[in-house]
Amino acid sequence: MGSLLPLYIIIPLGTAFLTLIFGRWLHNLGKYLIIPAMLFLTGLTIYFVSQIPQTVVYRVGGFADVLNIPVAIFLVADGLTNILLLIISIVGLLVALYSLSYTKQYTGETKFYALFCLMLAGMYGVVIAGDIFNLFVFLEIASIASYTLVAFGIEKQQLEATFKYQVLGGVSSLIILSAIGFIYWTTGTLNLADIARQLPQVKSFQLFVSVLLIGGFGLKAALVPFHSWLPDAHSSAPSPISAMLSGVLIKAVGAYVIIRLFFNIFQINYQIAMTITVLGTLSMIVGVFLAIGQWDFKRLLAYHSISQMGYVVLGIGIGLLVLATGGQEKVAILAITGGLFHMLNHSIFKALLFLNAGSVEYRTGTRDLKRLGGLAEKMPITSGSSFVASMAISGIPPFNGFFSKVVIIFAAIQAGYYWLAFFAVVVSIVTLASFTKVQKYAFYGELPAKYENVKESPFGMSLSMTILAILCLIMSLLIIPGVREIFLKPAVDVLMDASKYSVKVIGL
Amino acid sequence: MILFVLCFVLFMIGLYGVILQRNLIKIIIGLAIMEYSxxxxxILIGYVKGGxxxxxxxxxxxxxxxxxLPQxxxxxxxxIGLATKALLLSVAIRLYKHYGTFDIRKMNNLKG
Structure with a gap:
């Protein structure tokens, strides 16, 4: 089973090259390669999830350990990675399906799909990498592909956004690289499991390295003091790419790495737990208040991404705080479940919202909410699915967003952080207000005369939006006790017995 | 020890360039200096005296x-740095074609 793991990197990389090669001779066929590749990877992920949750390890090159020191490059899959693999595969597949019609407006379509595959390879790599330097390399692959994709239309705005994104992304990469340097200096190893084993003996630089890592990956995850690149990059990019960036990239290369490092690798410590909680709360509040005043459809959604990532990090942070202060274990489990569940839900409904915005822009040519209106009768599928997603993001039952938010709020109350619960409720209400505005100005109200002839978006786009809308409903089933055991509980278990990570991976 | 301090100084010089310079090319040079530091x-981590x-x-x-290993x-x-620098510079050239200047203050389409 372990030998299946490298496929996650080989298939997207191979597809990227094949797309370019086939695209040279068969102009229209090259781009369809991505669909079978993503279907296969989704199937593979479902196979991984359906297995009894276990830690799968693959050693690239097959080198055995020398004197108890792991020398091979590790690829690791466990309960937590399964969640991320599922997010990347499902959202990646549906966004690729959507792009097939959407990218007809661009020249050089095959390059778009090649870069898309490279971005997927990078994200899969970050999630399954078992050592911190390979994690960095895959992070850079994903980042470079996304820098290019943001600027795919080479308009003024896109170039400006990508420049800002690249400079900040470059600085964060360097911070991460120097943190890796410090880790290697103090522990003498780069393997994540081995680092977890060596760190308890290391006294120097622990806190400093943690701060560097929070800064570096916080910038990638767009937590609030580091968020300034996100609204520009996510709103300027082509819509399918915005859906990928907001739905998947900031989670796979930002939130996931923070979760993995601070639960499994570093020892849980109060100051770091507090920092992460404060950053989460700040992102949640600042993001939503910046979003209210926006009139650009995609820019508004981008600010909501910051706010919703705040919920995820808040849930994780409360879990860390409870563990650090020695509180009840079941409260910590509740908080972490909420955080991970919200991460899963957010990737579905935020991807859907960006695809809706893309459809509206594709048919009307504008993203300005003031100039839109009354599209509900002209574009029933877009409007219906965006209604579902808006309800999900603002936390209205029975959609998935409600359940994850409720779990986080309950966890905050049980842990005794009443203020955090209060803020979470307030932010949720403001989110509802903001999305009521989107619905009113874009899909209801007066239809401007020039949009009389607007049609529903093409079949592929409508299909992927419909599937995502259905997923918004189905995802809420994941919290039911019987179903939770299959999927969410293994991930939480990985984080709860933090010390077992290195034992499971190296096997000592 | 003095070498590590000098590395840090170099990093800060690069950071100064990235934060305070107004010219796209100078920002890229600042980023490159940070990278070299x-x-x-x-390299210093892996260095052994007389090794x-x-x-x-x-x-x-x-x-x-x-x-x-550090090498x-x-x-x-x-x-990786080569790829990011090449991409950054090509974006800078495209921006120059659009605006006719490298001055970042003239590029203010994105606000809010």
Whole structure:
């Protein structure tokens, strides 16, 4: 089973090259390669999830350990990675399906799909990498592909956004690289499991390295003091790419790495737990208040991404705080479940919202909410699915967003952080207000005369939006006790017995 | 110790360039300087005073070796750096075609 793991990197990389090669001779066929590749990877992920949750390890090159020191490059899959693999595969597949019609407006379509595959390879790599330097390399692959994709239309705005994104992304990469340097200096190893084993003996630089890592990956995850690149990059990019960036990239290369490092690798410590909680709360509040005043459809959604990532990090942070202060274990489990569940839900409904915005822009040519209106009768599928997603993001039952938010709020109350619960409720209400505005100005109200002839978006786009809308409903089933055991509980278990990570991976 | 401090100073010079310069090319140069300081730091970690090439052979002295792993890391990081710099510079050229200037204050389409 372990030998299946490298496929996650080989298939997207191979597809990227094949797309370019086939695209040279068969102009229209090259781009369809991505669909079978993503279907296969989704199937593979479902196979991984359906297995009894276990830690799968693959050693690239097959080198055995020398004197108890792991020398091979590790690829690791466990309960937590399964969640991320599922997010990347499902959202990646549906966004690729959507792009097939959407990218007809661009020249050089095959390059778009090649870069898309490279971005997927990078994200899969970050999630399954078992050592911190390979994690960095895959992070850079994903980042470079996304820098290019943001600027795919080479308009003024896109170039400006990508420049800002690249400079900040470059600085964060360097911070991460120097943190890796410090880790290697103090522990003498780069393997994540081995680092977890060596760190308890290391006294120097622990806190400093943690701060560097929070800064570096916080910038990638767009937590609030580091968020300034996100609204520009996510709103300027082509819509399918915005859906990928907001739905998947900031989670796979930002939130996931923070979760993995601070639960499994570093020892849980109060100051770091507090920092992460404060950053989460700040992102949640600042993001939503910046979003209210926006009139650009995609820019508004981008600010909501910051706010919703705040919920995820808040849930994780409360879990860390409870563990650090020695509180009840079941409260910590509740908080972490909420955080991970919200991460899963957010990737579905935020991807859907960006695809809706893309459809509206594709048919009307504008993203300005003031100039839109009354599209509900002209574009029933877009409007219906965006209604579902808006309800999900603002936390209205029975959609998935409600359940994850409720779990986080309950966890905050049980842990005794009443203020955090209060803020979470307030932010949720403001989110509802903001999305009521989107619905009113874009899909209801007066239809401007020039949009009389607007049609529903093409079949592929409508299909992927419909599937995502259905997923918004189905995802809420994941919290039911019987179903939770299959999927969410293994991930939480990985984080709860933090010390077992290195034992499971190296096997000592 | 003094070398590590100098590395840090170099990092700060680069950061100054990235934050305070108004010219796209100078920002990119600042980023490059930061990058080199991190490479130097990684090389310093692996350096052993009086160390030799880490190859076991009859021709070289098999004395204390320098740590080869950070050098491998730096080689990889240089390749990544090359890709990011090439991309940044090509974006800067495109921006110059649109605006006719490298001045970042003139590029203010994105606000809010």
């Amino acid at each position: 991190v490479y130097l730091f990684l 030799t090439v880490p190859i076991i052979s009859d021709f070289f002295e098999n004395g204390p070796f320098v740590d080869p 491998a890391l730096v080689l990889t990081a240089i390749v």
